[in-house]
Amino acid sequence: MICHIDAGNGIPIYEQIERQVKFAVANGWLLVGERIPSVRDLATQTAVNVNTVSRAYRDLQQQGVLIAIRGTGMVISGQAPQICKQDRLEMIRERLRSVLQEALQNQISVGEIRTLVDDEWHQLSQDQKTDEA
Amino acid sequence: MICHIDAGNGIPIYEQIERQVKFAVANGWLLVGERIPSVRDLATQTAVNVNTVSRAYRDLQQQGVLIAIRGTGMVISGQAPQICKQDRLEMIRERLRSVLQEALQNQISVGEIRTLVDDEWHQLSQDQKTDEA
DNA sequence: GCTAGTGTCATACCACGCTATTACAGTAGT
DNA sequence: ACTACTGTAATAGCGTGGTATGACACTAGC
Numbered sequence: 001m002i003c004h005i006d007a008g009n010g011i012p013i014y015e016q017i018e019r020q021v022k023f024a025v026a027n028g029w030l031l032v033g034e035r036i037p038s039v040r041d042l043a044t045q046t047a048v049n050v051n052t053v054s055r056a057y058r059d060l061q062q063q064g065v066l067i068a069i070r071g072t073g074m075v076i077s078g079q080a081p082q083i084c085k086q087d088r089l090e091m092i093r094e095r096l097r098s099v100l101q102e103a104l105q106n107q108i109s110v111g112e113i114r115t116l117v118d119d120e121w122h123q124l125s126q127d128q129k130t131d132e133a
Numbered sequence: 134m135i136c137h138i139d140a141g142n143g144i145p146i147y148e149q150i151e152r153q154v155k156f157a158v159a160n161g162w163l164l165v166g167e168r169i170p171s172v173r174d175l176a177t178q179t180a181v182n183v184n185t186v187s188r189a190y191r192d193l194q195q196q197g198v199l200i201a202i203r204g205t206g207m208v209i210s211g212q213a214p215q216i217c218k219q220d221r222l223e224m225i226r227e228r229l230r231s232v233l234q235e236a237l238q239n240q241i242s243v244g245e246i247r248t249l250v251d252d253e254w255h256q257l258s259q260d261q262k263t264d265e266a
Numbered sequence: 267g268c269t270a271g272t273g274t275c276a277t278a279c280c281a282c283g284c285t286a287t288t289a290c291a292g293t294a295g296t
Numbered sequence: 297a298c299t300a301c302t303g304t305a306a307t308a309g310c311g312t313g314g315t316a317t318g319a320c321a322c323t324a325g326c
Contacts, residue, residue: 008139008229010144012283012284014284023273027240038295039304041300048285049284049285052284054305055284057303069292070303071293071301071303072302072303074302074303084240084260093169093249095229096249097256098139098142100253102228104258104261106160108221113250116229117229117233120226120230121237124230124233124302125276128237144315181314181315183316185315187274201273202323205271205324207272225309
């Protein structure tokens with residue numbers, strides 16, 4: 001599991017981890033029963049403190065996505081796929097709404113938004129390809 | 134000048150104020166030479182502390198949007214419209230990019246994004262109309 | 267000159283996110 | 297049993313955003 005942390009987007013690190021785990025489950029990159037990286041491994045890999053990762057895992061546990069087995073590790077729960085697939089678009093939708101709300105309140109038109117979306121999407125797609133290369 | 138503060142969108146209050154002043158200038162709701170509300174007035178009106186408003190005004194001053202006249206108030210600068218019009222779409226673009234980046238990294242398709250945008254825009258437009266009524 | 271209004275500054279306090287460090291309890295492999 | 301891992305927890309410290317409060321210097325209107 002690869003985890004990208006963006007320090008400058010305003011979202012707390014522990015929440016970014018939670019979201020990415022959920023996306024990974026929803027997309028089938030993490031399967032039911034599969035172990036996720038230990039808190040120490042993920043902390044080292046993402047250059048983040050153990051406590052921060054631990055908080056994310058604890059939250060995911062309380063949401064029913066993870067199951068902790070003390071001394072062994074943490075595992076994707078059986079109900080996780082259902083939960084995560086349900087949240088998949090909602091997580092994006094909520095962030096999107098906040099941006100659109102500001103745009104609408106300030107006289108930006110639907111057309112401007114649409115071109116903005118297409119432009120940025122195109123740009124990001126190419127960035128992603130060059131990253132992979 | 135009416136100012137809406139959203140406490141739950143992750144953007145610092147002082148930054149929200151800055152953005153809304155800029156939008157107001159870009160849209161011609163605030164004209165060059167016009168006085169903006171005093172720090173105490175805006176603080177009371179938005180239920181925010183004076184220092185927070187003051188910080189927003191100070192930032193806008195350093196960006197060349199406002200001019201402070203000690204003992205009198207603050208005024209929209211001559212170069213403000215140019216600056217603010219230039220930033221108008223950029224401010225939205227940056228927030229939008231952050232959301233699209235997350236979407237792209239997690240296998241959301243352009244189609245899903247487009248329908249999300251249209252749905253939410255439609256929803257927000259109606260909300261705004263009912264607010265005005 | 268007095269008063270009421272400006273912006274500005276300093277101090278203290280709190281909540282939150284994050285880090286660093288240490289320690290503890292449990293499991294698995296040898 | 298020993299070792300090397302797991303998750304969990306407590307503590308202390310830092311930076312930032314926000315509040316509350318009080319004080320200062322300045323200006324405009326009466």
